[in-house]
Amino acid sequence: MEKTLIILKPDALQRGLCGRIITRLEEKGLQIVGMKMMQIPRALAEKHYEMHKGKPFYDGLLRFMTSSAVVVMALAGRDAIAIARKLMGATFGSKAEPGTIRGDFGVSNVFNLIHGSDSLESAQRELGLFFGAGEVLEWTPAIQGWVYDMSKGQAE
16 A cells, blocks of 8 residues: 655644544545654754755745644555545645635645645655654554455455
């Protein structure tokens, strides 16, 4: 199963949307294999967003991401990265389609509620930044056989 990092950003927590967002991810069939609440230290935010250093929005992004608590999750599932990104919707809430997390809960072009890894490489890097050894678990939920066709021994 593919793994991805999800961050419920400060605006999601401040607006009391975490439960609703997590429910959407779980109802789709994504499995939580790691989760914690934290306030991101500036040094970690800088490392996480280092690819954006020098861009006009970088300093504001760091201020936003370190301004309040976040919920960090490791999710697993077949094609977890693509599925999570589709559920998230377009980056800006004002442009995101209804039915997506950002489309239903966001209008801002700055505060966009949720981060999700954009590739396998990013997911591995990001999971390593936010989770230490033993914090991402391997477990099989009882419902897995009803989420995926497992008749061939793997998720279909």
